[in-house]
Each structure stands twice: as structure tokens, then as C-alpha cells.
Amino acid sequence: MSLRLHHNSREALYRAPSGAQACGTAVLFRLKISGGRPEAAYLRIWWQNSERKIPMAPGEGDPGLYEARYTLPDSPGLLWYFFIVEANGQRHYYGNADDRLGGPGRMYGGEPPSFQITVYDPAFKTPEWMRRGIMYQIMVDRFHPGNPRWAKRLGPDARMHPDWYEPPYLELDAASGDNQALDFFGGDLEGVRQKLPYLRDLGVTVIYFNPIFQARSNHKYDTGDYKRIDPMFGDEEDFKALCREAREMGIRILLDGVFSHTGADSRYFDRYGRYGGQGAYQRQDSPYASWYRFRHWPEDYDCWWGFPTLPNVNEMNGSYLDFIIRDPDAVAARWLQKGASGWRLDVADELPMAFIRMLRGRVKGEDAEAALLGEVWEDASNKVSYGRLRSYCLGESLDSVMNYPMRDELIAFMLGRVSAPHVERRLSALQENYPAPFFYSLMNLMGSHDRARILNILGGLDGEDLPREARRGMALGEAQLAVAKRRMVALWRFICALPGMPCLFYGDEAGLQGMADPFCRAAYPWGREDPGLWEEIRGINRARLESPILQTGHLRLFAADGQVLCALRFAREGKDAFGDPLEESPALFLLNRSEEEINLSLDAALMPEAGRSGPLEVALKGMECRGIFL
Numbered sequence: 001m002s003l004r005l006h007h008n009s010r011e012a013l014y015r016a017p018s019g020a021q022a023c024g025t026a027v028l029f030r031l032k033i034s035g036g037r038p039e040a041a042y043l044r045i046w047w048q049n050s051e052r053k054i055p056m057a058p059g060e061g062d063p064g065l066y067e068a069r070y071t072l073p074d075s076p077g078l079l080w081y082f083f084i085v086e087a088n089g090q091r092h093y094y095g096n097a098d099d100r101l102g103g104p105g106r107m108y109g110g111e112p113p114s115f116q117i118t119v120y121d122p123a124f125k126t127p128e129w130m131r132r133g134i135m136y137q138i139m140v141d142r143f144h145p146g147n148p149r150w151a152k153r154l155g156p157d158a159r160m161h162p163d164w165y166e167p168p169y170l171e172l173d174a175a176s177g178d179n180q181a182l183d184f185f186g187g188d189l190e191g192v193r194q195k196l197p198y199l200r201d202l203g204v205t206v207i208y209f210n211p212i213f214q215a216r217s218n219h220k221y222d223t224g225d226y227k228r229i230d231p232m233f234g235d236e237e238d239f240k241a242l243c244r245e246a247r248e249m250g251i252r253i254l255l256d257g258v259f260s261h262t263g264a265d266s267r268y269f270d271r272y273g274r275y276g277g278q279g280a281y282q283r284q285d286s287p288y289a290s291w292y293r294f295r296h297w298p299e300d301y302d303c304w305w306g307f308p309t310l311p312n313v314n315e316m317n318g319s320y321l322d323f324i325i326r327d328p329d330a331v332a333a334r335w336l337q338k339g340a341s342g343w344r345l346d347v348a349d350e351l352p353m354a355f356i357r358m359l360r361g362r363v364k365g366e367d368a369e370a371a372l373l374g375e376v377w378e379d380a381s382n383k384v385s386y387g388r389l390r391s392y393c394l395g396e397s398l399d400s401v402m403n404y405p406m407r408d409e410l411i412a413f414m415l416g417r418v419s420a421p422h423v424e425r426r427l428s429a430l431q432e433n434y435p436a437p438f439f440y441s442l443m444n445l446m447g448s449h450d451r452a453r454i455l456n457i458l459g460g461l462d463g464e465d466l467p468r469e470a471r472r473g474m475a476l477g478e479a480q481l482a483v484a485k486r487r488m489v490a491l492w493r494f495i496c497a498l499p500g501m502p503c504l505f506y507g508d509e510a511g512l513q514g515m516a517d518p519f520c521r522a523a524y525p526w527g528r529e530d531p532g533l534w535e536e537i538r539g540i541n542r543a544r545l546e547s548p549i550l551q552t553g554h555l556r557l558f559a560a561d562g563q564v565l566c567a568l569r570f571a572r573e574g575k576d577a578f579g580d581p582l583e584e585s586p587a588l589f590l591l592n593r594s595e596e597e598i599n600l601s602l603d604a605a606l607m608p609e610a611g612r613s614g615p616l617e618v619a620l621k622g623m624e625c626r627g628i629f630l
Contacts (some may be wrong), residue, residue, distance in 0.1 A: 002086050005094040006032040009102045009115045010432055020118035020381075020393070021433040023074050025382035026117075028119070030067045031056060031083045031094060038087040043068040043244055045393060046080040046114060053084070053098075071406035075326075078382060080114035097284045101429040118381050120435040123393025127369045129252060129341075132551045133205035134496075134541050135503035138192060139449060140209060140233050141218050142523045143506055146190025151511030153231040155216055156274070157182045167472055176307050179468075181217040185523045189234040195240045195325065196569045200249045200507065202525075206501065207246065208254040208344055210449060212239070215263050219449070220256075221555075222263030222309055223345065224275070226324075226331045236338065243339025248481040252341035254371060257361075260293075260350045261304040261312045269311050271298075291320045309347075315355040325355075325362045342368055344443075348398065349385040355395045361495045373443055376401040381433040393438040403500060405430060407445055410494065412455060413565060414593050414623075422561035428557050436577050440552065442500035446508065449521055453514040454505070455536030459484030460490070463515035471515030481621070482598055483595075485511070487527040489536045490591060490625040496544040497560035497567050497589035497627060499555055499577070509537040552576040558606055563594040564620065566602075570609040586610045586630045592620040 007030070008014045016028045028041050041056040056066040072079060082095035082105075095112025096105050102115060123456045148339050149160060159169070161183060169183040192207070199207065211220035214230045243253050248257045264271040268288040270279025280289045291313045293302040304310035313320055332343070343363065345351065357372075363370050376383055380392040380401045392398040409426050411419045430437060447454040452462035459480040463471040476484055488508075496502045506512075507522070509531030514520040544550050553569035554577050560566050569587045576582035586609060592598050598620045604612040610630050620626055 001038040002518055003038075004032075004034045004086070004361075005083065005085060005092065005107050006104070007069060007083060007094055007115075009096075010428060016180050016477040019432050019567075020120055020438075021072055022122035022124075022330050022435075023072060023076060023119055024122070025119075026069060026071045026369075026543040028069050029056075029081070030059065030065050031085070032064055033066055035418065036087050038066075038085045041087040043067045043070065043085040044082050044084055045070060047073055048077060056083075060547055067323065070166060072117065074345055075119075075120055076121050076396060078389070078391055079117040081117070082112050082114050086318075090126075091526070093615070099277075099425075101425055102432045116382060116433060118393060118433050118435060120393065120438075124435060124437050125440040126399040126437040127342075128369050129205065129369070130371055130399065131499065132250070132474055132545075134203050134544060135208050135254075135443060135501050136199060136202070136204040137189075137208045137445070137448065137503055137505045138210070139219065139521060140189060141187045142190065142521055143187040144191030144195050144214075144524060144535065145192050145194070146188050146235075146528065147185040149186030151495075152184065152186050152188075154184065155182075155232075157216065157219075158232075159183050161185050161523075164523050166527070167514070168521050170468055170472060170518055172468070174311075176207075176309065178307055178309075179518050181219050181518065184218050184232060186232075187523070188232065189238040189242050193245055194245055196242075196249055196251065199251060202504075202538050203545055204504075205250055205342075205545070206252050206254055208503065209256060211256045211258055215390075216265040216309075217263075218358060219471070222265065222454070223258050223263075224263050224266040227329075227334065239335075240338050247339070253339065254342050254344055254373065255340045256336055256346055257343040258346040259313070259315060259355070260347050261279070261310045263435050264303075264309045265310055282430065285321070290314070290317050298313050304523045309352060315352050319500065321355075323357065326356050327435060330362065332362045336366045338365065341367070342372060342399075343370075343400075344373045344375065345398070346375055348392070349376050349383055349390065353390060353397060356392075360397055372397075372399050373441075374401045376397040377404040379405060379512050380429060380438075381418055388572030393434050394434070395437075400438050400443065403430075403444045406442070406495075406500075407497070411454075413591075414458060414491055414591075416593065419560065419562040420565040420593075423527050423565055424557045426560045430557060431557070440577060442496050442497040443503050444498060444500040445503040445505070446495060447505035449505065450517065452516040453480070453512055453520050454488055454508055455484045455511065455513050456515060456520075459486040461515075463519075466515070468516075471519050475513055475516055485530075485533055486623040487593075489533070489540075490593075490623050492537060493625040493627065494565070494567065494589055494591040496540050496568065496623075497587070499552075502541075502544065509534050524620070525614050542565075547584070547587070548576070549587050552578055552580065553582060553584070553587070556607070560590065560600050560602060561598075563592060563598060565591045566601065566607075567591075568607050568609060572609070587627060588630060589618075589625060589627045590618060590620055591625045592622065595622040597621055 043054040056068040058069040092107040214225040267275040271281040460474040482570040571582040
């Protein structure tokens with residue numbers, strides 16, 4: 001009989017406790033050995049370039065279960081492990097699966113990929129409002145004009161759209177090939193303030209703004225002045241009034257921090273001489289010269305992804321650190337003092353870790369309940385960026401990240417590109433790798449300014465394979481739109497059943513369509529909303545806000561079959577995922593991506609946490625997500 005080994009990093013029988021753990025936690029590791037009696041078995045640990053082999057011995061009750069105990073280090077980091085078994089004169093290895101997603105692994109003839117344990121700071125906490133809230137992303141220019149559009153203070157290159165409802169312009173820059181983004185619709189902060197009752201009624205508790213500081217473009221990712229609200233949007237008093245009134249309605253404001261680069265047309269670089277000629281492009285002795293990297297001054301400089309309109313900054317430059325983080329009036333603190341509740345960091349994985357840690361210290365020092373959220377598109381526990389492994393969830397950098405992996409997997413599932421077991425495995429890997437404070441604060445987005453509108457994607461018309469010029473004005477046909485709306489409602493209901501902060505991109509709830517940038521950035525269709533879609537989204541939001549089990553209950557994902565993905569939310573011994581009392585009944589959400597009706601008989605063994613003694617019979621309509629409180 002040949003030797004067989006088994007370990008499952010997500011099952012308490014094999015690793016207890018499982019998942020990410022705080023520093024100093026004692027962990028029991030077990031390996032099932034059958035088909036032979038080994039001469040020796042070892043747990044191999046790798047921690048910060050140091051290897052340790054811990055002998056394993058048969059446990060009590062089951063001689064085939066070999067075990068070893070190990071106390072996690074007292075500093076945060078990623079710990080890696082696999083198993084070594086010596087039997088019949090041979091050395092056998094058991095490690096992570098080939099996809100490195102944890103759970104059950106496999107045997108190898110040589111050194112295998114390791115299982116991961118995220119070891120985080122036991123003091124790591126995230127703001128409660130993140131895990132209990134619903135977020136709404138707004139591009140201010142495209143949301144609502146509170147002041148007359150004709151009175152806007154346009155920049156020298158800007159043009160105002162004559163029609164609020166027309167598509168954005170596509171005007172490609174000859175030098176870079178990028179869209180110039182100099183067309184405006186006239187939305188402003190006063191317009192957002194006027195629509196606060198609308199947002200509250202929709203169930204929104206957090207507004208995330210795309211950048212609002214002075215900049216040349218409509219998207220404002222080319223910052224011109226970090227300490228000034230763009231005059232198109234209003235002024236500092238408008239911002240303070242908005243934050244004050246929003247907070248009175250239970251709504252917080254999260255700002256977009258673009259700290260990896262500035263605009264070429266900025267107070268700091270001033271390529272076009274519009275800010276007084278004191279910028280690094282204008283003077284080699286500029287007070288901002290050390291912020292930038294010139295290969296040959298002034299024309300040849302380091303810029304973000306090769307775009308000359310976005311010169312990169314040296315984030316660890318002392319003057320820049322003072323300006324953004326350390327000064328009494330530093331940018332990071334200034335806008336918190338005026339009412340903001342935190343920052344979303346643009347391209348967080350392009351910022352030095354030391355910069356993020358310093359930024360966290362200043363933000364939390366200013367307001368312990370302020371949030372620091374990062375744009376990271378992959379698993380944020382083990383992201384490799386610029387050749388270096390970075391972990392953003394150890395408790396000393398970010399509170400959480402945008403959950404693009406979840407978004408991408410669920411969309412692919414709804415479109416029939418991947419199966420339910422495939423999605424379950426990938427999302428469960430995130431759950432295993434992320435500490436609970438981080439996992440329950442994820443920004444669970446469905447749409448964003450960086451992608452085609454969610455209706456277009458779910459209707460099979462995202463335009464990604466078309467030239468940008470061909471994407472203008474393309475809309476879903478009647479049948480496509482009907483399918484897309486059903487998929488969208490089901491997808492949003494499932495997202496709202498998961499831990500984290502569900503996030504709507506403005507206008508998605510109203511049925512706004514649009515291909516990828518810039519057409520996904522059309523103005524909100526006030527007076528032309530899809531009322532049926534809006535009511536469904538609002539109802540889902542309200543149900544989420546009223547259900548503690550959906551906010552902080554434990555999660556177990558499983559696949560009923562290839563077409564149905566399930567999320568069970570439950571209390572464990574009357575406690576939620578943070579150890580707080582939770583008496584609410586378990587809730588089961590089933591997402592059927594098939595266009596056909598499916599009848600399921602779910603064995604109680606599939607969901608032991610539900611406390612059922614017999615099977616659960618469920619009838620699902622095509623493209624439906626159904627929630628059942630058990």
C-alpha cells in the first residue's frame with residue numbers, strides 16, 4: 001500500500017485555529033498519514049529567511065494523525081509551512097496545492113509550495129463603521145450640479161457639456177494616447193449636499209469621492225493643489241458643510257489620496273507656468289525640485305506609467321513627507337480636521353510600505369476611527385509588487401483594500417466563465433489569508449470608474465475588445481438589458497450577504513450604462529432612472545443595514561453544484577466574528593447563475609453551522625440570489 005498524506009489548512013481538524021492569527025497564538029498542526037508507518041514526520045516552518053523543522057508525533061485517539069504545536073512569532077509577518085515525511089527509505093513532501101490557494105494540498109516528490117499563515121498585530125482594529133456600512137462612489141463632476149452649470153469656473157482648456165445627459169467626450173492626446181479628460185458636466189459638492197437625503201434613503205452610510213482637489217482634468221487624479229478644493233466643485237466651506245450635514249445623517253466621507261504622483265500642471269511641478277513659476281519644471285532650485293526625479297531637467301523626468309502629465313514623486317523625500325504627513329497642516333491631517341473620515345489610497349501597491357506606515361500613524365493619531373483603504377487588485381496579504389513581497393493586512397499599514405478579486409470572480413461566475421467551486425476556492429483563500437478586522441472591512445465593489453458599467457459587463461457588451469472610438473453611445477438591446485438587470489440584482493444581493501462594505505458606483509442603481517473609460521463616467525441620469533432597478537437595490541441595501549448577521553456574522557462559502565454558490569452567515573456559540581454577542585438566526589444566500597430554474601436539496605452536512613437535522617429544499621429561479629433566514 002502506498003503512502004498517503006493529507007492536510008487541509010481550512011479545517012480545524014488539521015490546523016487549529018485556522019485562518020490568519022494574531023502574534024503569539026499557539027497553533028496545532030495535524031497531518032493524516034495512511035498506507036504506511038513513517039520513520040519520522042516534520043512540520044517545516046519558514047519565517048523571515050529562517051527555517052525550522054519541528055518533529056511530529058501521533059496524536060491521541062487516531063494514531064494516523066500526526067501533530068505538532070507551534071507558537072506564532074511575536075511580530076507581524078507571513079509564516080510559511082509544509083510537511084516532510086520519511087518512510088521506507090524515502091522522503092515525501094506535502095504542501096499547498098499548485099494554485100497556492102490553501103485548503104487541501106497534495107504530495108510532492110521535492111520541496112513543495114508552502115501553506116501561508118498571516119500573523120498580524122493583536123492590536124489591529126478597524127473602524128466599526130466600515131464593516132457595518134454601505135459605500136457609494138461619486139465622481140463629483142458627474143453626480144449633481146448644485147450651482148448653475150453656466151457659472152462654473154472652467155480651467156483654460158476645459159469645456160462644459162451643453163447637455164447633462166450626453167456621453168462624455170473622447171479626445172485622445174497625440175503625445176500619450178490617453179484621453180485628455182477636459183470635458184465637464186458641472187457637478188459639485190453643493191450638488192452632493194442637496195442629494196444627501198437621496199443617498200440616505202438609498203441606504204448609503206459612506207461616500208467615497210474620487211479626487212476633489214484642484215486639478216486640470218475632470219477625474220482629478222492629476223493633482224494640482226492638495227490643499228485646495230477644485231473651484232469647479234466649490235471651496236473649503238462647501239466641503240466642511242457637506243461633511244457636517246452628512247455626519248448628521250449618519251454618512252461619512254472618504255477621500256481619494258493620490259500620493260504616488262502629481263499633475264504636470266500643478267503648483268509643485270508647474271510645467272505650463274500656471275501656478276506662478278515656482279514648480280520643479282520651472283526652476284531647478286524650486287522648493288519642490290527634490291520631490292521629482294529628472295533624468296535630464298526639465299523635459300526628461302520619471303512619470304506614472306509613462307504619462308508625461310503625471311510626474312512621479314519620491315514619496316520618501318523628507319520635504320514631501322513633511323507636506324503630506326508630518327507638518328501640523330499636512331495634507332493627511334488637514335482634511336480629516338475639516339470633516340473627512342479617512343483616505344482611499346490610489347495605487348497603494350506603488351507606494352513604499354514605509355510611507356503607508358507613516359501615513360497610517362498620522363491618520364490614526366488624528367482620528368482613531370478614520371479609515372485607510374488601499375487600491376490593491378490582488379490578494380493583499382501576499383502581493384508581489386516591483387519584485388518585493390508586500391502584505392497590507394498585518395495591522396501596521398492599511399485597514400483594508402478594494403476587493404477586486406471578489407468582484408472579478410463573481411462577474412466571471414455570473415457570465416458562465418467559471419464554476420461555483422472555482423469561485424468558492426478563490427474567495428475562501430482570501431478569507432483564510434485576511435485577518436478578521438481586514439476581511440470585514442473590505443470595499444466590496446461591483447462597479448468602478450476604472451471599468452465599463454456593470455450593466456454593460458453583465459449584458460455582454462463591455463466593449464473591451466473594441467477601439468475606444470467605437471465604444472461611444474453603444475447600448476444594450478432590450479433582451480440584453482433584461483438579462484443584465486436580473487444578473488445585477490442577484491450579484492448585488494450576494495455581495496451584500498458577504499462580510500465587508502458593499503460599494504455602489506454612482507448611477508449603477510439607476511440603470512446607467514456605458515463602455516469603459518470615459519463612457520463609464522457619464523452623468524447621473526436624474527429624472528431618467530430605472531425605478532424598478534432602483535427599488536430592488538434600495539431594498540437589498542436596507543435589508544443589509546438591518547441585519548447584524550450579514551454585517552459581522554461568521555462566513556462559510558460552499559458550492560451547491562457548478563451553478564449555485566452559497567454563503568452561510570451564522571453566529572458561533574452566540575458570538576459574531578469579533579466575539580461580540582449575536583443571537584440572530586443563520587442566513588443562507590444562494591446565487592444561481594444559470595438562466596434556468598434549479599431545485600436543490602441541500603444536505604445538512606453541507607452547512608453544519610445552520611443547526612439543521614435534515615436536508616433543505618430550495619427552488620431557485622434563473623439568475624436569482626435568494627436569501628433564507630434559517
